Amino acid sequence: MQLNVLSERYATPEINEIFSEIGKNKAERELWVAVMEVQRELGLNIPEEDITAYKSAVNDIDLELIKKIEKTTKHDVKAKIEAFIQAASKKASKQVGQHVHKGMTSRDLTDNVEQMQYRNAANIILGRGVSVLRHMLDNSQSYAEYILTARTHNQPAQPTLLGKRFSMWAEEMLEHLESFEDFIGKYPLRGMKGAVGTQFDQMVLFDGNIRKVEALERKVAEKLGFKNILSSTGQVYPRSLDYAMVNNLAQISSAPANFAQTMKIMAGFGLVNEGFEEGQTGSSAMPYKMNTRSCERIRGFANLIKMYADGASRLSGEQWQEGDVECSVQRRIIMPDSFYTVDGLFETTLTVLKNMHAYEGEIVQELNKFLPFMATTELLQMAVKKGVGREDAHKTIKRCALAESNRMKEEGSSVNNLPQLLASDPLFAGVGITFEDIQKNLQDKLHFVGNAYDQIKYVSDKAAPLLDRYKEAANYEPRQIL
Amino acid sequence: MQLNVLSERYATPEINEIFSEIGKNKAERELWVAVMEVQRELGLNIPEEDITAYKSAVNDIDLELIKKIEKTTKHDVKAKIEAFIQAASKKASKQVGQHVHKGMTSRDLTDNVEQMQYRNAANIILGRGVSVLRHMLDNSQSYAEYILTARTHNQPAQPTLLGKRFSMWAEEMLEHLESFEDFIGKYPLRGMKGAVGTQFDQMVLFDGNIRKVEALERKVAEKLGFKNILSSTGQVYPRSLDYAMVNNLAQISSAPANFAQTMKIMAGFGLVNEGFEEGQTGSSAMPYKMNTRSCERIRGFANLIKMYADGASRLSGEQWQEGDVECSVQRRIIMPDSFYTVDGLFETTLTVLKNMHAYEGEIVQELNKFLPFMATTELLQMAVKKGVGREDAHKTIKRCALAESNRMKEEGSSVNNLPQLLASDPLFAGVGITFEDIQKNLQDKLHFVGNAYDQIKYVSDKAAPLLDRYKEAANYEPRQIL
Amino acid sequence: MQLNVLSERYATPEINEIFSEIGKNKAERELWVAVMEVQRELGLNIPEEDITAYKSAVNDIDLELIKKIEKTTKHDVKAKIEAFIQAASKKASKQVGQHVHKGMTSRDLTDNVEQMQYRNAANIILGRGVSVLRHMLDNSQSYAEYILTARTHNQPAQPTLLGKRFSMWAEEMLEHLESFEDFIGKYPLRGMKGAVGTQFDQMVLFDGNIRKVEALERKVAEKLGFKNILSSTGQVYPRSLDYAMVNNLAQISSAPANFAQTMKIMAGFGLVNEGFEEGQTGSSAMPYKMNTRSCERIRGFANLIKMYADGASRLSGEQWQEGDVECSVQRRIIMPDSFYTVDGLFETTLTVLKNMHAYEGEIVQELNKFLPFMATTELLQMAVKKGVGREDAHKTIKRCALAESNRMKEEGSSVNNLPQLLASDPLFAGVGITFEDIQKNLQDKLHFVGNAYDQIKYVSDKAAPLLDRYKEAANYEPRQIL
């Protein structure tokens, strides 16, 4: 029997706690207590002191005891109930009554408890995502002054700001976090629906008083923090809710995946490294290597969560009549593992966002190498303003730029002579455009980045309300990762 | 060269129109007109009468002309611009100025136009989904009185109402439609971001006045009906938006897929058929067969849209720096095909919902066959109330039920003798429970369905606001399908 | 930290052993020993007695010791080497030389060891698959005489044999097992390729004698049982091999998935159950229910393995230059979990195949109900032979069959009066076809199954060579499942 690798190596204690045996048992007891409380309110004969005893025993989980009882009962729910009764009796120092699980079917327990787990885990993950967003915004500020060669098709295109790249990822993050927040807020509980969804079982308990059954369900949901309840289900809630959950997890992973992708490429150019602890090296045999191992891991996680979304798609729209357990083994794997995955992904992303380093020298050097090419749009205009025909100017620039680009690569040269080439070309020289004129344009580097600086601010402004709603979560800092 | 099967065989004209060559050209011209109008407002020298001419020519698409021009220009956007100028000049009966595409880069055109297409298609699909919801609700009413054997694990479990099954699917539909509505409402436009997202290109056009560039973007988005704009992008908008779009399409397909699945099974039991046109038969060789071909097709579509969601996942989080065209061929396929798929899925679902038939005789017969088993929960209580120990009663019922169930299958019998068996059992007989007592319980069939009847109503109530917001769409009726 | 659910609940000890910490350490030591042996053969100065000591210590894995050393060395491979040295020294009762991992880079260890694990696991899974095949063939014999209503579109179509269904699944199984066998047989080892695949590191060790480096690789592969070695890799072997491996696992799961699907449907009709242990019941509340929980689980596993195939697709074709560790976290999850999944799937399939039961009474009853419909092909011929026009006969049969089919469902009737209807129809009566004539045709039920009986035999014959090659594996019987 192996450990779950995602849980063991990558997930944080908070998420692990939720999906642990202990965590699950606690959630079950919380549900049972809520049900007893409301059943009492609605007139069932359940003594308050018993409920108090149960409530005080919610966290006293004795897994060994449960296993022991199960060996006798051969029924896991019965064993859990018995263990809960024993724990409550111990707290109360007297035998409490058998009021647990009244009128409930097994799915009244499992489906609702799983939804509690998912909702709780989702809230934590949302918070972590907000922290990722905050770190991205922080970096967008820190690197707001770094003029960088923007690349499309991995080729130099126009200057931008390194900080703007972070605002780009931050905004993508924001988009999906807001949707996720909505999704969690509306996430509807299955409720007390009984064996086939008709609430027949609780109705029998309440002697046919269906209004009480409805009140039970409503009040239990409230106690558990759910605003919405499904009105009509089968034995189970529609598994498309699981699909939507995992889709959300996959969607909030896209911005970190984009970030990590570009980090990998930038590190290859020597523009950044992802941060190294004191004494850490890429490999013992090649100590100079600053591998982006964490960024690679982020991307591995991003692929995994998409895989689990694929898995969750196979749960959705596959229900036979009122339900069966075809989904059971899939959900057992897919749901916790999805949360572990994104948990690990965010933890790693936070670490890189926090520790990364940018090499200004290399960034400047790259910009200088390519700026003359990237300035050709304006050089064209310069010529046109001096009376050169647009097509003629374009042809000349194209010819010179291609020739120089080729020369540089063929010779392995970093020196870009395009300004000289143009200045000495009859067409440019003919209208009096000099090498100095061209250099002047190139020297004002900042104007090339357009609106990038303000865009950084706009994204921060957009994100502010969300950061404000989750202040504490936004301040989360990553633990030590593997 | 083949036709796109999804477009040709299954999609409706409205969706086909959007993704047709004509439709795309129209969207491009709409965008260009919006840009010119705002550029004029912001002070660029574009004569109003030229804009009027362009506006009047938006729908005059001459694909042959475009192709002809492209042969000369070797550049598709240039060809489209030239054709637009010609069309506008024709309308204006004079040569209009060359104001189209000013300061725009190719992605300023393509990304925004594609988003217009997706948003428009999404709105139509949302409307169709609302109609599916309405039909489900209609059927939940029509079949509200049909007491049906609910099945879990495909085995008889407890009675329910056939109408409740429809309310179950309706509520699942509703959940995802509401999310989809939200998603469309917030769907942010990429805007006029230029070659690497810095808006440098439009800034040059406006002589460095970046506030005008921002105003341009904002006003164009408004004209096109977008409430939100991304503040900071690269060359392209994040493809996770495409992923989220297709995920939404997959999620709204889950309820129809569940419906079709259970229809297939029910038809196998002879409880329903999916509806047959006059003279239509299952197959020429086997005329008595009432195959659920349309339900099977719905499920095929449901698998396809999940496949496209998988494809869209491969677009998400895969951006290199400011972007490239790795996504291009994927989006060309995945995005339109996703809309066609769900369009076809909804059209087929509507057809089945509208035409299906339930066989009351077979439904009653099935219920009678299994009701004694399904009533055992209450028969147990009956015995307990008469003083029998719960465990003893359970053991007896279990023994008798298993024996009778086995006998029936071994003999291929539809007659359920459990009431007799129990009534003649010493345990039941001993406390005076007679065959008549048991029959009495069985005869009040309706009480077995618990809260099913009211649940139907609750789902209708929940859905009412959405139906109200999309009244016209809700009334949509399917065309003739293949 | 949670346990891996697939490993813990579903996988067998043999597969778990391979992917356990212990199992991995053993494989590493096997590789190291093989390398030392061959290095010695090729002239490196490694004393034979040291190798003997190492060899005898391969299975003495002390995980605690390794962890303890790792705390000092901060390097897992170094810790493992040191622990191996200590274990060998203990066996030899003297300090052995430090000959482990000579000239090897980390991937020379990890990639090759993982391939050993996958190959070993694949062989076990292949064997289990052969046992599934054997059980399917056994059942095809056991049920060779059960005439069954074959269904297409879940509607009665023509008679077949229940045994033939098993032969159908068996042949599908056979097809994919043979491919899998081929795949495993050819599965190429990465070999000793060094840090970027050039074998530079081993070459340095052998003073530039590259022929020795090649011999080392070849002989090590032979010792480990690999027939093929890749000639040119980067740091890692192409991950498309992992994709192909998981695809194979998914493909050999299709026949069990088809089997389980039809079992679920058949059980719904009461034709079969999947087998119940003494005293086992479907649910405590509904003891009469014979749920196909195991078949549902098989299908859950089948969905999971397809999900992992999707995950493996994201490993394939994603290599950057000579490689990186983007794939690492994915492979850590996907590869073992894929094997656990199919292991669990086969174990469950074997259990159902072994324990299932068919209800002859219900099978006969269903056949009788639908046979008159299914016989219409021949009844048509009967009429044609008597001189009725084919089209006229077809119309009459169609009309009568549809009417009777409808009547049966509307009335919930199991009695099929089509023979009477036809016999009393003027067209049939007019040419002297009587009710008795029709009944006579219906009574010879066996002729309706065509070649089904022989097909069962043909599949057995086809499968014989494979069963013969894996005799022991074919005899494997499942353990007790959860």
Add this chain to the structure above:
Amino acid sequence: MQLNVLSERYATPEINEIFSEIGKNKAERELWVAVMEVQRELGLNIPEEDITAYKSAVNDIDLELIKKIEKTTKHDVKAKIEAFIQAASKKASKQVGQHVHKGMTSRDLTDNVEQMQYRNAANIILGRGVSVLRHMLDNSQSYAEYILTARTHNQPAQPTLLGKRFSMWAEEMLEHLESFEDFIGKYPLRGMKGAVGTQFDQMVLFDGNIRKVEALERKVAEKLGFKNILSSTGQVYPRSLDYAMVNNLAQISSAPANFAQTMKIMAGFGLVNEGFEEGQTGSSAMPYKMNTRSCERIRGFANLIKMYADGASRLSGEQWQEGDVECSVQRRIIMPDSFYTVDGLFETTLTVLKNMHAYEGEIVQELNKFLPFMATTELLQMAVKKGVGREDAHKTIKRCALAESNRMKEEGSSVNNLPQLLASDPLFAGVGITFEDIQKNLQDKLHFVGNAYDQIKYVSDKAAPLLDRYKEAANYEPRQIL
């Protein structure tokens, strides 16, 4: 109605022909002719001259006529039969007999014809793959002398040969092509199995002589070039065969995807371009850009084919009893689109392989920049041989290498002063290692590539038999791509 984008823009005429309406009709007629020929051989009364007429009319497809007839018959197969009869009669100048489709059910036509299409398309794709392999091998020769900085984690690691990268991709290609060749060779035909797989329908035609039915199937398969036939199917062949087919297509796409990935990165470093036609430029606005658009497209295709593999997984293991048409709409899309995708992928790959260019200057420059780092393994040995302790040497090298690497990036410098740093370090200087000693080691660049040169040859040798089996296909050259 839109065109199929994959078919229209990317697929070659050969593949398009197979899946065109015309192509499908031809395949149907081929099958019908083969069946008639064998039915005649087996004693059915079908005049030879009629068969001759039919055979001569196989290619005379009149789609308009078929549509016209279909409007009357409302049945597509009947319309096709009638059109075939008319075409044959025209050829024969007399009315031929109605012998087409005798004893066949609709799936006897469709399933077998689709398998013919898939097999034919697979053979073409296999051939194209062989050409890709051949081009990769050609390039491995052409670039066999280019010493290149190998990268792991996108960081410089050790020198390799550019040609070796091609051999690496070639070997991956070879692995999967050989599997694909096997798969196609064994690909089993469904055969003449009738409505539920029992061959009842043909048996009726042959008056119960089942041996003749078997002979029919066997001989027809032979005529169509299939070595294997399934012995026991339902109405349809197992769709896991489709899954395996698409998996193969995805697997043979992995090497081109890896190639394109590394090309994109290399082009970003200026080491290569993917080849540009005379006058072609990256973009009109940025003429100096040499975008790897084709490589990006290859990767887009690679993602698409994995998506279709995901789609095909949803076909596999999903059969209900003897089959239904849930798979129909999926197969209509997935199967042709998969072939188009890989067709386009190979065509684009061939184009890049053929047209690409490597910049020697940039390659040399990059090597010089990083070689001192990459040589540290040997510099360490040099020191150890002179008596320096290994750990001491390692520490010094690590310190110097990290410092120099950092300095270079911080300063944006391409000059690597590690040799000077080491030579002036007391530790190295102390044992008499001079700057010249280090330079000498660095100057023999070739020895750093280890066995790379021979590995290129070994892969060529391995591939030779396959290239030999498909000589003509290997010589295939790509058409002009978009």
